[in-house]
Every structure is written in structure tokens, then in C-alpha cells.
Amino acid sequence: MIPLSNQWRRVSKKLGPDKSGYLFVLPYVIFFCLFIVYPFGLGTVMGFCQWDILGSHQVFIGLDNYIRQFRDPEMHQALFNTILYMVISVPGRVVLSLAAALLLNMAIRGRGIFRMLYFMPMVTSSAIIALIWTWLYSTEGGLLNSLLLRMGFDKIGWLTDPNWAMPSIAFMKIWQRVGYFMIMFLATLQTIPRPLYEAAQIDGANKWQRFWYITFPLLNPGIILITILSTIWAFQLFVEPFLMTGGGPLSSTLTLVMHLYNMAFIYFDMGYAASIGITLGVIVLAISLIERKLLGREIGY
Amino acid sequence: MQGELRIPKIAGKIGVYIILVVGAIIFVGPFLWNVYSSFKVSWEIMGKQSLQLPTVLTGVHYIELFEAIPVAQNFLNSAIVTLAVVSSNLLFSSMTGYALAKLRFFGRDFLFIIIIATLVLPFQVVFIPLYILIARGFHLANTLAGVFLPSLMGAIPIFFFRQFYTTIPTELIDASRIDGCSHFGSFFRIVLPNSKSALITIAILAGTDSWNLFLWPLVVIKDTHKFTVQLALTLLQKQAINMGWGRLLAGCALFSIPPLILVLVLQRYFMESIALTGLKR
Numbered sequence: 001m002i003p004l005s006n007q008w009r010r011v012s013k014k015l016g017p018d019k020s021g022y023l024f025v026l027p028y029v030i031f032f033c034l035f036i037v038y039p040f041g042l043g044t045v046m047g048f049c050q051w052d053i054l055g056s057h058q059v060f061i062g063l064d065n066y067i068r069q070f071r072d073p074e075m076h077q078a079l080f081n082t083i084l085y086m087v088i089s090v091p092g093r094v095v096l097s098l099a100a101a102l103l104l105n106m107a108i109r110g111r112g113i114f115r116m117l118y119f120m121p122m123v124t125s126s127a128i129i130a131l132i133w134t135w136l137y138s139t140e141g142g143l144l145n146s147l148l149l150r151m152g153f154d155k156i157g158w159l160t161d162p163n164w165a166m167p168s169i170a171f172m173k174i175w176q177r178v179g180y181f182m183i184m185f186l187a188t189l190q191t192i193p194r195p196l197y198e199a200a201q202i203d204g205a206n207k208w209q210r211f212w213y214i215t216f217p218l219l220n221p222g223i224i225l226i227t228i229l230s231t232i233w234a235f236q237l238f239v240e241p242f243l244m245t246g247g248g249p250l251s252s253t254l255t256l257v258m259h260l261y262n263m264a265f266i267y268f269d270m271g272y273a274a275s276i277g278i279t280l281g282v283i284v285l286a287i288s289l290i291e292r293k294l295l296g297r298e299i300g301y
Numbered sequence: 302m303q304g305e306l307r308i309p310k311i312a313g314k315i316g317v318y319i320i321l322v323v324g325a326i327i328f329v330g331p332f333l334w335n336v337y338s339s340f341k342v343s344w345e346i347m348g349k350q351s352l353q354l355p356t357v358l359t360g361v362h363y364i365e366l367f368e369a370i371p372v373a374q375n376f377l378n379s380a381i382v383t384l385a386v387v388s389s390n391l392l393f394s395s396m397t398g399y400a401l402a403k404l405r406f407f408g409r410d411f412l413f414i415i416i417i418a419t420l421v422l423p424f425q426v427v428f429i430p431l432y433i434l435i436a437r438g439f440h441l442a443n444t445l446a447g448v449f450l451p452s453l454m455g456a457i458p459i460f461f462f463r464q465f466y467t468t469i470p471t472e473l474i475d476a477s478r479i480d481g482c483s484h485f486g487s488f489f490r491i492v493l494p495n496s497k498s499a500l501i502t503i504a505i506l507a508g509t510d511s512w513n514l515f516l517w518p519l520v521v522i523k524d525t526h527k528f529t530v531q532l533a534l535t536l537l538q539k540q541a542i543n544m545g546w547g548r549l550l551a552g553c554a555l556f557s558i559p560p561l562i563l564v565l566v567l568q569r570y571f572m573e574s575i576a577l578t579g580l581k582r
Binding site: 126 | 317328332334335393406421426427430434483485488515531534560565568
């Protein structure tokens, strides 16, 4: 009896003073195991199998799915499209939201109203925005082409020209996200004490130097965070091309997730689709790590 | 005010406002256009007059909308999903976040790191097997439960709550503990009632996210009467090809309203919390 309670005391000490904490996190741990760990494991296994969802048999085919990805022209196209989208969309939104925040910071009045208006696209669903913009981008009666014609320019096939389709979607997504990031930057900007700028000005720093040496370093963590998050989101692009172009024209807006979706729910090639999912995960992880290394480690969670 | 760069010239200041107003037009314009176009007569929506204000106002497209899709049912479906996701997050994500912030137990920090790791994990990796699990494992294909189940808890709400709870003072909690309250007791009786701003923020974030879900419901639900609002839009889009644009625009306008109202009403909390999530070090 006595040795047992000694053992319990030792274990108990290791577990920590607030053992009810385990009960607090239990729901999430169950959820996590069920909906994240298990699918992740299943997906990894599926990636090595061929599985037609109508049949009940999975056939282990080793690395065949991944070799197939390597040779799949649609996969290459999807990868190219997604990266093109990322290259336009991520810097675009960072730069514009930064600029907007700096501008808004200079305004004294109506800041709250502007903030709210700029934020509106963020709350609206991607599906609704995609449909509204399909109209805006319409080659015949769309708003943008009407404006262009009125100003004397030629129409642009925003969604019908393979060279414009993906960039058009990228612009739209930048438009959607700028408000959100602008607010984040604005909040940082407003915590910078004014005397800091005044002191710098007295010491002879011009506007650009004040920005570069005071403002920018303080915004840096936010910039890094937004860049990495946006990159991760960029690889998840689906709704907009799905609704606006169906992956066309000429597969120029086919994204990796769309390709995955097609493989799984149109061709019912579950194993292959799962392997695409894994590849996607690896790519995203790799790019986020690279970005983190390149941009610095100041996220500091 | 804090944080402003001083602008010496008035011209500069006016310039700033001009740019800001142009920006506001750019950001709000498409929505305004959506709304006033939905009241236009059909032939004025397309073509050269697409930019102009309506010459004749008509509400016929809204009537058409209600005839084309089961609007009320779609709304209800979206509402059920959103309600499930929000209430589950408010309860369980806050609990988890609190434990990660204030309670001390072995493995706590390890769990926290794992939760952060899921932020980097894109949905696509688990997307297909998750579908297999929901459809084959739980036999919840084509159900609303199948839609909201994977969203019941999330890394972002947990992370947010954890940040929030690390910043609140422990005095109040300690006082209740000294009085003999269990951890659960003090959580539900003292901590939660004082977490209003965090709860509202997550309610908004999780609420708008789940209201706007598209890919997952698309894959799970097959019957149109079980469609959520977003999926119903795809039906309208199909009809738009045959002169149904008015209906589609009406649907877009109508369905933009709920999240918008939510944010307008709870704006203050929302804005503050976005600032916090981005910048907590």
C-alpha cells in the first residue's frame, strides 16, 4: 500500500498540478485524432493505393500514383497555374494592404468608415464575390469592359483569354483580402508612439528614413505572417476558378485543388486524388519553410 | 493621436483622402452595382447599360429567386451548420484555449505546438480521406451533420482563445479557487462570463467562415433541398445562362446580407480582435 501511493505521488507530480486540464482538452484531442490524425494516416496510405470508390478493394500500387503525378500534364499545368496565382496574389495583397494602412493612418477623420468599407469584401462569401466578378469581367456586357470601351480602349477577355484568366482571378482575390490585412497593419501603426517620429525628425531623418527605420521593422512580423498565411491559402484556391471559368480557358485556371477534386469526384480515382493531396501538403510545407527562412524568424509565437 | 506621420502640406492631406475615397469606391462598388442591378429590368442588366442606374425599378427578380430555389430551406440549412460550428467552438475551443493558457499539466506545450502545426497543414491533405470517413465510416454523406462535423473545433479559435486567456489576470481565478471552486467551476462561472469580446470575435470569425463554406458542402451534399446558401448559388448560376441573370444577382445581394449584418452590429469587437490576432508576439 505504501509503495503504491509513493509511486502515485511521483507520477502525479510529473503530470502537473492542474490535472483537470486533461479533461479540458479531451474533447479537442478526440476531435483531433478522429478528424485530423486518422484522415491524415488514411490519406497517406491511400496515396499508395489505387482505389475506385465504387469498388470496395484498394490495390496497393506503391509509388505509382506519385510517378503518375510526375508525368501528368494536368498536374504540371495546375502547379504552374497555382504558382502563377501565388506570385501575383501574395505580393499584391501585402503591398496594397500596407499602402492602404499607411494612407489610412494619415487620415484623421472617417477612419472607422473607411476601415469598414475596405473590409466588406472580406466578409462576403467567395462564391458570391466570384459570381459578381464573373459579371464584372464579362467580355460582352461587363462593367470593366464597358469602362474600357468608354475610355477608348479595347475590350479585354478577362476570363476568356488564357493569358488574362488567372491574373484576373488573382486581382479579384487581392481585392477581397486587402481590407483584412490593412486592418492588421493599421493596428500596428497606431501603436507606434508619435514622439518616436518627432525625435527622428529632429535628428534629421527624412520621411523615407523614418519609414524604413521605425515603421517597417515594427510591421515586419505582420508582413511575414501575412505572406506565409497567404501562400498557404493560395494553394487552396478552388471556388473562384470553379465558378468563374471551370478551369479553363485551355486549363489556364486549373488549380491543384481543382485537379484533386476532378480526380476524386469526377473520375472517382480516390487513390490518385489522395496522393495529390499529400503532394500538395508537402509543397505547401516546403514553401512556407522557405519563406520563413528567407523573410526572417520574427513570428515569435 | 498616436502613430500618425505628420503631413506638412494640406494638398498632401487632400490627396490622401482622394485616394482613400477612390479605394472605397473600388471596394464597395461591386456590391453596390450588384444591388442596384438586381432591381433592373432584365434587358438593362446586360450589355452597354450595365453600368447605369436602373431606369425602371423592378422587384421581379427577387420573386423569381424565391420560385427558382428553396430560399428559406437553404437559409435554414446554412443556419444549422453555422449554429453548430459556432456553438461548438465557443464551448470546446475556449475550454482548450483556456487550459493551454492557464492550466499546468504535462504535455501542455507539446499539444500547443501540434495545434499550431495544423495551421500549416492545408485542408487538401485530409480532404479526400475525411470524405471517406464521413461518407463511408459515419454514413453521413448528404447530411448537414456531415458538413459541420469537421468544423466543430479549429486551430485558429483555440489559438485565439489561448492568446486571449494568457493576457487576462489570474487574480479573479485564484480568488475563486481559494474559495474552493474546481477548475471547471471557475471556468464556467468566472472566466467565460468575462470573455465576452473573445467569444463574440470567434463567433463572428467561425460564423462567417462556416456560412461561406463551399468546397466541403459541395462534396458532401447531393440533394438540392439540403443545399446551403452558397451551393444554392450554383443552381442560380446554371439558370443564369438562360436570361436568369437577374435572379442570380438578386440571390447574391440577398445572401450577402447575413454576414454583413453580423459584422456591422459587432464591428467594434471584430476590428479589435483582428488587430490582436495579427500582432500578438
